[in-house]
Amino acid sequence: MIKKVMQYLIAAAVSIPCMVVSSDAAGVMRDMTSMQIVADMKLGWNLGNTLDAWVEGSSGLGLSSETSWGNPKTTKAMFDALKAKGFKTVRVPVTWNGHFGGAPSYTIDKAWLDRVEEVVNYGIDNGMYVILNSHHDEWVKLYASSQTEVTAKITKIWEQIAGRFKDYSDYLLFETLNEPRLYGESSEWNGGTADARKVLNAYNFAIVNTIRNSGGNNALRHIMIPTHAATSMDVAQNDLVIPNNDKRIIVSQHTYWPYTFTMENPGSNTWGTASDKSACDTELDRIYNKFCKKGIPVVVGEWGTIHKNNTSARTVHAEYYTAAVRKRGMLPVWWDNGDSKAGGFALLNRSNGSWYFPEIVDALIKGSNVAVSVEKDANFIATVKNNQVSIENGFIRYTHNLNGAVAINVVDLKGRAVCSVINAAITRGVHVFKLPSERMSRGSYVLNVVTASGAVSKKFNHY
DSSP states (O other), X not given: OHHHHHHHHHHHOOSSBOEEEEESOOSOOOSOOHHHHHHHHOOEEEOTTSTTOOOTTOOOOGGGGGGTTSOOOOOHHHHHHHHHHTOOEEEEOOOOTTSBOOXXXXXXXXXXXXXXXXXXXXXXXXXXXXXXXXXXXXXXOOOGGGHHHHHHHHHHHHHHHHHHTTTOOTTEEEESOSSOOOTTSTTTTTTOOHHHHHHHHHHHHHHHHHHHTTOGGGGSXXXXXXXXXXXXXXXXXXXXXXXXXXXXXXXXXXXXXSHHHHTOSSSOOOOOOHXXXXXXXXXXXXXXXXXXXXXXXXXXXXXXXXXXXXXXXXXXXXXXXXXXXXXXXXXEEEOOOSOOSTTOOOOBOTTTSOBSOHHHHHHHHHHHTSOOOOOOOTTOBOOEEOSSEEEETTEEEEEEOSSEEEEEEEEETTOOEEEEEEEEEEOSEEEEEEOOGGGOOSEEEEEEEEETTEEEEEEEEEO
């Protein structure tokens, strides 16, 4: 039978290969698009000012950095309290600076990576989604003069992160960078410059490729990328480039909106008029039309309101904003810095699992329960499922039951070859292949998979 398979492989070979992306992945990667994943994530909370805490000019802080900004050591009980209340997602900001060695390997301290994984597992073990990122790594400068050096460093860091978590399920998402920007410059919070945005696109591209090539489930991992400073300003949104037109990319936006109410102090301490709500809808429609309407999902990775002794207004804003974000198919993730005093964002008392402002938390939960709109990706490849084969979002996923040869061939309805893979030594397990969807026009195609244990032929549509 192996001989017959190899004869078929040779006969079917063409010059346009599919890419073998991963094999024998242990975690569960469901047949869900990024839009569907974001919708399912429902409501999120940030573990702020904790694993992302850092001290200027210091290195070798070890595990003590976690509590250096005044928050207690993270516990499983915190995640239990969040889940019990109704939160389904936790964003875990991590600053890697001060926790890795020098060039060329930039090796992350094992104890730090172990601790990060321990915290991630608090959420994963609870059946929650976890977003893991690179946060206050402000050595990531958006200048062409340092681009080569920064790229080498950030890709080495992400190579290690991705390698450690490669077998995790799609309940773990990566976020390339937090708020990359022109630190200290006049355009820092105003969208940056065209040159800075170009450098950021290159960093996102390099990190996404590093993750994709790291093995395991990372070929299909859902990955968040930010605009300059994660701002939703038009100038930053317009210049953002989705790496490789990857269909498992999610745009990260931070929307402390409106600023005068949410962050400015004293600013305004009231919100909730019909005019306020109309302006909110207009702002969120703008983000929705820019991305979601085109099939590109959005996670509002940070938002919230500071404490100004205005709990009633904050409660109204919390419910309305959460519901408005959710209705548009986006995910709201509240920024919690652990500070419950005036000017702070804290909701969860991390010491005992209670809530500083239960009215606001209840409003978040209520708002998150609205019906969600999920736009269809304009370039979606229709899902084909089988006990052995599935096609989803540009990837062929195949369960190989026996060690031996495999042939993956895709042809159009006129029999013209689009893609072919020949491998005489595939091991038993799950394998993922990337279709060259950028070379495929709209229409119907046929997938043929032939192995020593049998053959599968499936028709699918590319939109």
